[in-house]
Amino acid sequence: MGSFRLLRAYEPADGGYRILVDRLWPRGLSKERAAIDDWAKDVAPSPQLRVAFSHKAERFTEFSDHYRQELEVGSAAEGAERLLEIAREEVDVVLVYGARDTVHNHAVVLIDFLAGAQQES
Template sequence: MGNFRLLRAYEPADGGYRILVDRLWPRGISKERAAIDDWAKDVAPSTALRVEFGHMPERFEEFSDIYLHELESGEAAEGARRLLDIAGNEPDVVLVYGARDTVHNHAVVLLDFLERSRSAD
């Protein structure tokens, strides 16, 4: 089973099967430069949650709890299962995200969720 890793959309592509995990396309990035193989909009936080969080680090803990709940049920859960299936066929899965903050963002929560889900199986 392949490994998951994170990379900002603004960093140079460095191989792997690249999946954009944002609902919105990253600003100022062309499709060619992004080199995206797949776009998993459905695994991103709901629009309401994203707006409420507003990329404010002091809200990250609450955001993480709510987003984890979204990943465990509903549309985001289906998207997470699909990412796990992809990792079963790809040796290197790169979760691409647009957030400026590399510590307080949904991709960090998603990566942790996917790794825990895989180890639970």
């Protein structure tokens, strides 16, 4: 089974199958420089949740709980399953995100969620 890892969109591409996991394209980043192989908008937090979180570290725990709930149902769950299927093909998946904060962002929650799902299967 392939692995998952995180990389900010503004950092140089360094291999792997690069999937943008943001609902919005990273500001000021050209498509060529981003070197994105796939864009999984559906796995990103809902617009309402993203706005409520507003990238404030003090809201991260609550945001994480709500985002995990979104990843369990609907299009976010389907998107997460698609990412797991890609990794099952022995592909190293790079989850690309645009947030400045490398600790308090949805990609951190997503990779933890996917790692847990991989262990269960």
